[in-house]
Amino acid sequence: MAVTSEPRAQEGGAAPRHRSATRSLLRLWPYVRPVRARLFGAAGVAVVASCMGLVIPLVLKWMVDGPVAHRDPGGVWLGGALLLALGTAEAALFGLRRWLVGRPLASVEAAMRADLYRHLQRLPVSFHDRWASGQLLSRATTDLMLLRMFLAFPLTFLVVNGVTILAGFAILLSQEWTLGLVLMAPAVPLMILCSLFETRYATVARTVQDQTGDLTTVVEEGVLGVRIVKGFGRHRSQARAFRALSERVRSTELRKARLLAAIWALIMTLPELAIGAALVLGTVRVADGDLSAGTLVAFLSTALTLRWPVESLGFLLAMSQDAATATDRYFDVMDAEPAAAADDRLRAAPSRERDQELPARERGQEGDGGLQFEGVEFAYADAPPEEPPVLRGVDLHIRPGETMALVGATGSGKTTLTALVPRLHEVTRGRITLDGRDITALSRDELRALVAVAFEEPTLFSATAGENVLMGAADAGTEELLRALKVAQADFVHALPEGIDTEVGEQGLSLSGGQRQRLALARAVVGRPRFLVLDDPLSALDVHTEALVEAALRRVLASTTALVVAHRPSTVLLADRVALLSEGRIAAVGTHQRLLRESAEYRSLMSGQEAEEGERSP
Ligand SMILES: Nc1ncnc2c1ncn2[C@@H]1O[C@H](COP(=O)(O)OP(=O)(O)OP(=O)(O)O)[C@@H](O)[C@H]1O
Numbered sequence: 001m002a003v004t005s006e007p008r009a010q011e012g013g014a015a016p017r018h019r020s021a022t023r024s025l026l027r028l029w030p031y032v033r034p035v036r037a038r039l040f041g042a043a044g045v046a047v048v049a050s051c052m053g054l055v056i057p058l059v060l061k062w063m064v065d066g067p068v069a070h071r072d073p074g075g076v077w078l079g080g081a082l083l084l085a086l087g088t089a090e091a092a093l094f095g096l097r098r099w100l101v102g103r104p105l106a107s108v109e110a111a112m113r114a115d116l117y118r119h120l121q122r123l124p125v126s127f128h129d130r131w132a133s134g135q136l137l138s139r140a141t142t143d144l145m146l147l148r149m150f151l152a153f154p155l156t157f158l159v160v161n162g163v164t165i166l167a168g169f170a171i172l173l174s175q176e177w178t179l180g181l182v183l184m185a186p187a188v189p190l191m192i193l194c195s196l197f198e199t200r201y202a203t204v205a206r207t208v209q210d211q212t213g214d215l216t217t218v219v220e221e222g223v224l225g226v227r228i229v230k231g232f233g234r235h236r237s238q239a240r241a242f243r244a245l246s247e248r249v250r251s252t253e254l255r256k257a258r259l260l261a262a263i264w265a266l267i268m269t270l271p272e273l274a275i276g277a278a279l280v281l282g283t284v285r286v287a288d289g290d291l292s293a294g295t296l297v298a299f300l301s302t303a304l305t306l307r308w309p310v311e312s313l314g315f316l317l318a319m320s321q322d323a324a325t326a327t328d329r330y331f332d333v334m335d336a337e338p339a340a341a342a343d344d345r346l347r348a349a350p351s352r353e354r355d356q357e358l359p360a361r362e363r364g365q366e367g368d369g370g371l372q373f374e375g376v377e378f379a380y381a382d383a384p385p386e387e388p389p390v391l392r393g394v395d396l397h398i399r400p401g402e403t404m405a406l407v408g409a410t411g412s413g414k415t416t417l418t419a420l421v422p423r424l425h426e427v428t429r430g431r432i433t434l435d436g437r438d439i440t441a442l443s444r445d446e447l448r449a450l451v452a453v454a455f456e457e458p459t460l461f462s463a464t465a466g467e468n469v470l471m472g473a474a475d476a477g478t479e480e481l482l483r484a485l486k487v488a489q490a491d492f493v494h495a496l497p498e499g500i501d502t503e504v505g506e507q508g509l510s511l512s513g514g515q516r517q518r519l520a521l522a523r524a525v526v527g528r529p530r531f532l533v534l535d536d537p538l539s540a541l542d543v544h545t546e547a548l549v550e551a552a553l554r555r556v557l558a559s560t561t562a563l564v565v566a567h568r569p570s571t572v573l574l575a576d577r578v579a580l581l582s583e584g585r586i587a588a589v590g591t592h593q594r595l596l597r598e599s600a601e602y603r604s605l606m607s608g609q610e611a612e613e614g615e616r617s618p
Pocket residue numbers: 129380382383390408409410411412413414415416417
């Protein structure tokens with residue numbers, strides 16, 4: 001089975017049932033506010049231009065009933081010149097409108113995209129665990145493009161066409177009210193049909209936009225995972241799965257197109273029938289001598305001028321619906337609570353409440369230095385409720401300057417425990433302190449300055465090797481950079497074509513796994529952090545390089561308090577003490593030798609690893 005068959009559209013769900021498009025679109029106001037003068041100015045210009053079109057039939061009426069009827073060539077020339085001037089002014093005003101809206105709308109889109117990006121960076125890891133990346137990408141691209149198009153076109157033209165239709169009907173009624181009423185007859189059924197259409201179209205529009213997000217996820221995964229796809233020869237099944245998903249998007253798009261076609265057909269047909277009826281009635285009345293030919297010509301020209309404003313309503317409404325859906329999708333993300341807000345709540349919570357959950361012996365130890373876990377419990381939000389928490393009362397104290405290795409069976413929760421220290425996840429119960437200070441009482445900036453992390457899976461960015469390392473400390477210079485590269489045994493960087501200025505490519509894929517890990521380690525140590533959390537960061541290194549890294553780490557980071565997830569005895573030997581994590585608790589703490597003597601589980605974990613390492617060494 002192909003891995004793309006079930007896209008991860010966990011979030012970004014279906015259309016809310018009773019949402020009002022207007023209310024959704026009004027949420028754009030804070031972004032539109034700064035450019036409102038230009039936008040309203042442009043709408044005003046367009047209204048004037050459009051109403052100018054309505055004057056043309058009046059000039060025609062004057063020409064037919066006046067100079068043409070009286071065979072006055074001078075009057076006809078004058079009328080012609082007037083028509084030309086009106087047409088030119090109308091075109092110039094529409095041109096001015098375009099010029100007015102172009103730049104401000106690009107800046108609205110850019111501001112919204114920047115806000116979305118900033119917000120995504122501030123959202124907690126648990127949010128990113130739940131949301132598929134394609135859903136977020138499609139919001140930052142397709143949805144924002146739809147919003148810019150809405151602000152540029154439908155927003156203005158719904159107003160312009162509305163005003164033009166009202167002014168046009170006023171002119172029609174004032175010229176000949178009976179014929180005017182005939183033309184207005186389809187208005188009520190059209191309004192009812194449009195509101196029915198709006199409800200159905202909103203649901204389909206949301207589905208299409210969500211499915212497009214799924215498709216983006218699949219494309220992204222296919223591109224990022226191309227090595228696995230090729231390695232396992234899965235390209236055919238991947239392509240099949242992709243086609244199936246595209247087919248779903250296509251059929252929803254077709255449903256949307258059918259709805260649009262139906263409403264458009266009605267919006268086009270009903271006014272045409274009304275114009276036909278008015279033409280027949282008007283001709284009969286001209287023949288009877290009740291109506292002047294000029295009035296009928298003016299009446300019909302006005303009616304024909306109103307055709308476009310009326311007929312365009314269908315797709316303007318559809319585009320507005322698409323924009324309302326895009327706004328909902330944008331604010332689905334923007335409304336998610338950023339980590340900073342969660343911090344404020346945690347800080348506001350009386351610490352007594354949290355303290356009461358701790359064992360009595362722990363409460364008096366506020367002043368203890370180092371890194372301390374006190375009755376820490378943690379469960380993933382999306383874990384099944386019947387499952388026990390991953391961590392169930394972890395008590396562990398790593399003394400200042402001490403290096404503690406964390407050992408446990410696979411899936412025992414080592415990575416989860418390390419992720420709690422930099423607050424990538426929040427503890428469900430208990431607390432973690434750094435030099436006696438609860439991490440939830442520290443600001444994110446303080447915490448980031450105190451704690452540095454490196455994970456088993458090193459993540460690098462499309463930047464130079466040096467820039468990737470310097471991400472670990474905002475104010476570090478070249479000297480610190482070179483020192484960090486030395487500690488992490490990442491001197492290979494100097495041999496790259498452009499040394500530390502070499503671009504490492506997307507996700508650092510131009511480097512080997514071990515090279516990436518060493519750069520990530522250099523990034524962790526470059527800022528000389530007080531606390532270092534390493535999640536098996538040396539797993540891709542050969543034993544010899546690992547020993548060199550460890551020796552350098554020991555020397556340079558003697559004053560650092562470190563928690564290091566270890567799988568291999570060679571990594572464990574880096575540590576002063578070892579903690580064994582088992583069934584969500586710390587089952588034993590002691591030196592490597594002591595645990596080997598006293599803990600059967602530890603012995604079994606280490607002997608497996610030793611056997612593996614023995615097999616690997618020549
Ligand atoms: N984002 C997540 N959502 C839900 N459950 C998760 C998530 N990440 C991990 N888990 C679960 O938490 C448990 C502990 O995982 P964790 O990665 O912490 O183990 P580990 O000890 O580091 O394993 P390993 O040694 O294999 O790296 C596992 O059962 C895993 O399935």
